[in-house]
Amino acid sequence: MTTNISSHFQSRIPSAIRQAQIMFSERKDKDDIQVVNLAIGNVSLPMYPAMKKRMFELGENAFDDGIINYSPSIGTTEARSAFLNIISSEGVDTSNLHCMITDGGSQAMELMMLGVCGPSSKKPLMLVEPVYTNYIEFSKRLSIPVTTVNREIDENGYFSQVSLTQLENRIIENDPGALIIIPADNPTGQFISQKQLIKIAKICVKHNVWIVSDEAYRQLYYGKNKTSSIWKISEEDIPGITGLRISIESASKVWNACGLRIGGLVTDNKEFHKGAVSEYTANLCANSIGQHIFGAMALESHEKLHQWYAKQREYYKSLMIFLRRKLIDKIPGLIVTHPEAAIYFVIDFRSICDDEFDSFEFVKYCASRGKVNIEGKYFTLLLAPMNGFYLDSNNGKTELRIAMVEDPTLIAKTPQLLNSLYNSYKNTN
Template sequence: MSKPIMSAHFESRKPSDVRLAQMKYDEREKKPEAVINVGIGNVSLPTNPAMMKRMFNLDSPESPFSKGVIRYSGTAGTPEAQDAFKNILKSEGFDTSKLNVQVTDGGSSGMELVILGVCGPAGENERPLMMIDPAYTNYISFAQRLGRKTVTIKRHMGEDGLFNLPEMSEIEAIIKEHNPGGLLVIPYDNPTGQLYDQETLKELAELCVKHNMWLIGDEAYRELYYKEDQELVSIWGLSDEEVPGIEGRRISIETASKVWNACGLRMGAVITDNAEFSKKSIAEYTANLCANVIGQYIFGALAHESKEDILSWCKEQRDYYKDMIVKVREGLLEKEPKLIVSRPDASIYSVIDVRNVVKPDFDSIDFVLYCAGEGAVEIDGVETTLLVAPMKGFYDIEDSSKNPGTTQFRISFVESPENMAKVPELFVELLRKYEDQR
């Protein structure tokens, strides 16, 4: 009897690089005494107190769920959840009077909507999404799922750990060649941990206006920056005064996952200053009916927080991450000076490049699978392994032999400070052990 036939798309799918290590580790029969997972940005900190209060009191009289009834909200989300996203932006000094907010099931749903909204037809090369390599791997995956074309601006990781953009003239040449529908920028960069400056964002915005493109800002980490006296970098800091024509073509993707420590809540938003785009995006999302209403209620608590409380919370998160990120980077370079480690200016990630350390034909995926499937070293008397994300999937490059991610890894600063302090020794010792047996 013949077997049912899956689609070619399903047949070709492999796990996302950010989930690869965990999936392999789950299959491991004999597990070590301890595992430290920095392969995915699964924040382990408690969420905001106002959100926590609602989460723990869903049966209170003021809760819409007190009688056990859980109904759909409108497709665009509850007014309160929409106001929560606006209140955060307003507290940070941005004008929200012309912004349209659509609440989604996490930033991921927002990514899909934006790709559908700015790119050409499925299966065609028309108006692709332009990204800046390395880019968050989910954008590449969603574009493939939706049959939309992508094109990338290439960055290279220098020996100093910096990922530098090409000249604007080179970027414009790529735009002229491919005629993209929109440019995606992650100012507080995932995966590199680097921070764009507002002037660079302005120059990219000028190209978007000149070539009639949407400017898309993934602002999941907007409040997580570690330079002293740094002003917020955001597409919402741009205006027609400095970039004539930019208003009406801006879209941001927001989330409760990172700054608000609520990854599993799956709360996100698509925010735009183009009312027609928002209207059509909501129409597309009606097939999903609405975002998680309990999540909307919990996140909606932020609609009522003061500017002072919002800013104080954000500073608390910055202070927590900054010290830890700096120490881990210094520890990695101390354990193995030939490593290249990206500079921790923003977000909750760093990239480690081992190209100066390993033997030829090294493959980052093979090392990740080794650590997850069989590798372990003794740290403080405890047999331990480490889960990291290979960077190959963060580059939109078909030729694997030319993929810089072959020797690169992304680490997420999501474990406790005590566990993060073990990462440098753990990574270096596992790498040496792997290379010795290869």
């Protein structure tokens, strides 16, 4: 008897950000090569101290009887207060915000889509391209159509701002359920200022479209601006905004806790929140140990949080400024975005590569064949091809995304590795 596998599974390939790692793991000589994996945003720094303390004390002050129950589907009171404490550290009154805990921001994204569009909906989700891959992947999973507004990278390494005219026209033409915006953006590293966010949100409110802000990297910005957040928009700024806002929250990036799998779905709409919690009863609850560890953030003073934000920003900013300069010096003509926010760069080979260049093929080469000898040791570099961040995977063929997630000493090898791998790739093709 043959069993049918769905066409969805048959056509499913791993997301662009995971592919390089999978290809490398299948390589025969992998034990002889040190891999510098800058393909996924897998932060490898220790967690926030209070969370680390709770992790080390597991079994002493919590779960000491060995019992690990489900939490309520909405999440523990403490973990919910933790996200609200973090939001209120931005000077926001959180008394009318509703928060629930999910298994990572990723689950909050999927849940949100079920609430603003619904499965197999006619109404599309509106995304800003290039966009964090998983918004595209989840929309496929839930059969939600997608419509986009575009950004393009210029010769100087700046992505264009979202065109407000294009945005409004697309909303009128396509009647989307929601617009997703990522103020400290993955993959572009672009920072969307509070002023621009307000302009964008105004258009959403005018057309009664949900404004969903993915604030996973909220405090990671490197310019003179302050944090951009939909929770900092007042009724004076945009009359009628209350009840149309949703944010995606995550413990992964600002708090260095990717593997903890704790996220949050926050809204100022009580009905949306009620529906989301009901939907999540099917998942039972988010990780209870993760909630306990993250719950430490409910008790932290805003002063301590701000010290942490400043430390995180300083770490990434100096690393990114250093890497950008070295990349441009080593590979003249390479376009490199400016470190404005989040933990990513986009690089673009378009001014120096030939018409055949395909960043996916290049990544495949680096993962499965390429290697560079540095002082007697072999290395290779894994990056994310940008075609996965566009709806049409024929776009972004000369672009790659770099994530600032390895140890600085390994990140420092990136310019040399990229240059050597690019040259050897050119010579073998």
